[in-house]
Amino acid sequence: MAKEHVIVCEVGPRDGLQMAKTIMPTATKTRWIAAIAAAGVPEIEVGSFVPARLIPQMADTAEIVRRAVLLPRVVVVALAPNLRGAQDAYAAGAHRVSVPVSVSEGHSRANTNRSPMEQVAEVGRIVAWLGTQPRRVEVEGACSTSFGCSIDGAVPEANVVRVAEGLVAAGVDGIGLADTVGYGHPAQIRSVVRAVRAAIGDKLEGLHLHDTMGLGLANALAGLEEGIRNFDASLAGLGGCPFAPGASGNIVTEDLVFMLESMGFDTGIDIERLVAARAILAEGLPNEPVHGAVSRAGLPRTFRMAA
Amino acid sequence: MAKEHVIVCEVGPRDGLQMAKTIMPTATKTRWIAAIAAAGVPEIEVGSFVPARLIPQMADTAEIVRRAVLLPRVVVVALAPNLRGAQDAYAAGAHRVSVPVSVSEGHSRANTNRSPMEQVAEVGRIVAWLGTQPRRVEVEGACSTSFGCSIDGAVPEANVVRVAEGLVAAGVDGIGLADTVGYGHPAQIRSVVRAVRAAIGDKLEGLHLHDTMGLGLANALAGLEEGIRNFDASLAGLGGCPFAPGASGNIVTEDLVFMLESMGFDTGIDIERLVAARAILAEGLPNEPVHGAVSRAGLPRTFRMAA
Numbered sequence: 001m002a003k004e005h006v007i008v009c010e011v012g013p014r015d016g017l018q019m020a021k022t023i024m025p026t027a028t029k030t031r032w033i034a035a036i037a038a039a040g041v042p043e044i045e046v047g048s049f050v051p052a053r054l055i056p057q058m059a060d061t062a063e064i065v066r067r068a069v070l071l072p073r074v075v076v077v078a079l080a081p082n083l084r085g086a087q088d089a090y091a092a093g094a095h096r097v098s099v100p101v102s103v104s105e106g107h108s109r110a111n112t113n114r115s116p117m118e119q120v121a122e123v124g125r126i127v128a129w130l131g132t133q134p135r136r137v138e139v140e141g142a143c144s145t146s147f148g149c150s151i152d153g154a155v156p157e158a159n160v161v162r163v164a165e166g167l168v169a170a171g172v173d174g175i176g177l178a179d180t181v182g183y184g185h186p187a188q189i190r191s192v193v194r195a196v197r198a199a200i201g202d203k204l205e206g207l208h209l210h211d212t213m214g215l216g217l218a219n220a221l222a223g224l225e226e227g228i229r230n231f232d233a234s235l236a237g238l239g240g241c242p243f244a245p246g247a248s249g250n251i252v253t254e255d256l257v258f259m260l261e262s263m264g265f266d267t268g269i270d271i272e273r274l275v276a277a278r279a280i281l282a283e284g285l286p287n288e289p290v291h292g293a294v295s296r297a298g299l300p301r302t303f304r305m306a307a
Numbered sequence: 308m309a310k311e312h313v314i315v316c317e318v319g320p321r322d323g324l325q326m327a328k329t330i331m332p333t334a335t336k337t338r339w340i341a342a343i344a345a346a347g348v349p350e351i352e353v354g355s356f357v358p359a360r361l362i363p364q365m366a367d368t369a370e371i372v373r374r375a376v377l378l379p380r381v382v383v384v385a386l387a388p389n390l391r392g393a394q395d396a397y398a399a400g401a402h403r404v405s406v407p408v409s410v411s412e413g414h415s416r417a418n419t420n421r422s423p424m425e426q427v428a429e430v431g432r433i434v435a436w437l438g439t440q441p442r443r444v445e446v447e448g449a450c451s452t453s454f455g456c457s458i459d460g461a462v463p464e465a466n467v468v469r470v471a472e473g474l475v476a477a478g479v480d481g482i483g484l485a486d487t488v489g490y491g492h493p494a495q496i497r498s499v500v501r502a503v504r505a506a507i508g509d510k511l512e513g514l515h516l517h518d519t520m521g522l523g524l525a526n527a528l529a530g531l532e533e534g535i536r537n538f539d540a541s542l543a544g545l546g547g548c549p550f551a552p553g554a555s556g557n558i559v560t561e562d563l564v565f566m567l568e569s570m571g572f573d574t575g576i577d578i579e580r581l582v583a584a585r586a587i588l589a590e591g592l593p594n595e596p597v598h599g600a601v602s603r604a605g606l607p608r609t610f611r612m613a614a
């Protein structure tokens with residue numbers, strides 16, 4: 001029987017690095033991304049088109065995208081918070097643009113100086129502009145703070161649904177729900193996924209989870225059981241949460257892959273090669289905290305032995 | 308609507324300490340156990356009755372049990388690998404004796420120098436002897452290596468079922484399934500729990516999970532969704548795995564409680580008081596690695612705000 005496929009998108013070069021205290025040199029970043037791609041990771045979010053004065057770690061994103069699209073097979077994703085960024089992503093050759101829309105008002109204002117619905121309108125402008133270009137570029141609507149907000153607190157499900165519906169109406173190719181600050185729990189993941197799917201069906205594609213409270217993989221499991229087959233993750237759990245000093249970042253890619261492959265899903269990823277890519281990360285950011293169980297414990301002898 | 312109750316059993320003083328490189332003084336251990344009980348943890352496995360030359364950390368178990376049973380409300384559990392240990396546990400006043408039976412032949416021979424079924428017979432002798440005593444003491448059959456073994460590798464479900472059935476026939480009050488080395492994954496947890504429950508019904512009570520591969524809470528979630536309402540865990544994830552240097556120990560009690568309470572279950576435990584008990588642990592074992600997300604990140608502002 002063919003195994004069911006799950007897509008893992010590595011977001012360390014974007015979400016992980018933007019929290020880093022130092023700047024990874026472009027050459028190291030390029031080698032790191034190439035190593036992740038060579039391990040079989042099918043999608044990589046390689047950077048974001050934001051002003052360098054705001055996030056200096058992302059100043060070389062155009063160059064990184066230009067190099068990443070030369071790698072075989074991998075889908076190169078770039079984050080863009082506005083039309084200007086999306087145009088830059090297009091010019092650099094990105095295959096997909098991920099546009100964040102915060103569901104909570106406070107986070108939306110803090111991040112983009114727009115209300116959630118004003119940012120949905122910006123996504124509409126991005127979709128419209130990309131539609132006039134000769135090359136097809138996908139647009140993903142990334143619903144930030146879908147499971148709680150460090151500024152506004154609890155986020156009502158109805159608000160997540162409203163933003164997701166707005167994004168679908170704006171013409172995005174797919175929707176991801178992000179637990180930006182890592183406040184979500186498994187029952188909530190199930191509930192929000194169900195509510196959003198009831199509203200927008202298969203346009204709901206992915207989950208973007210943080211491990212702030214240690215529930216990252218349990219939340220991924222809850223999403224998996226609700227039919228989600230697309231997860232963001234970051235090698236070594238790079239990153240963190242600006243509101244929780246010392247907290248982990250995204251869920252750890254290699255641990256997620258271990259869970260999925262153990263459960264009989266096919267990710268197409270070679271865990272050992274993926275774990276080996278941590279060495280380049282450590283070389284590029286020697287003082288950054290790293291996380292992960294697979295790299296620490298090694299693969300168990302039962303791995304891949306199950307029928 | 309009344310919340311559903313989940314029982315968390317703290318096993319750090321037994322499973323966590325037996326891996327520790329140094330020995331926690333009896334007075335500190337007593338204070339630590341009292342602090343855990345004061346946080347509302349309903350059951351504590353306080354030690355094991357094994358020869359002190361094998362596990363010197365457990366040399367004071369009789370004294371620890373005698374003190375722990377003076378604490379209000381808490382169920383005091385002691386591990387005993389044989390009749391002699393169970394008699395000592397009875398004499399000290401333990402409320403429950405947990406008897407380990409390894410499902411895998413290799414682990415069983417290494418730990419008790421008996422086959423799994425010979426150890427089941429020993430459990431029968433323990434049940435019989437305790438039955439002749441004036442004070443009622445519960446017996447739990449703890450099925451070690453139910454989800455994989457570092458010596459034998461994969462463990463067939465049929466073997467877990469056979470040991471569980473044998474233990475029920477031997478007269479135990481309840482059965483726990485232990486992922487002793489932390490090789491289990493969520494789909495496997497579901498599958499083994501279903502198979503064992505099909506065989507022995509409600510006699511299957513608990514799960515004992517290790518976080519070796521980072522899947523501990525995801526595995527707990529899988530068990531929870533299969534109806535398990537009794538979980539072992541260890542404060543700060545104390546402990547480790549002799550076969551995976553540097554690996555985590557049991558699932559982290561405070562993180563498990565956070566997950567359960569977030570999901571709307573009632574554990575009766577005050578997380579903040581529980582986290583505070585880490586200070587006593589750190590004082591008693593200053594060089595031991597500790598784990599946990601709640602203690603690092605703090606409780607999110609959305610905690611307990613959900614409807």
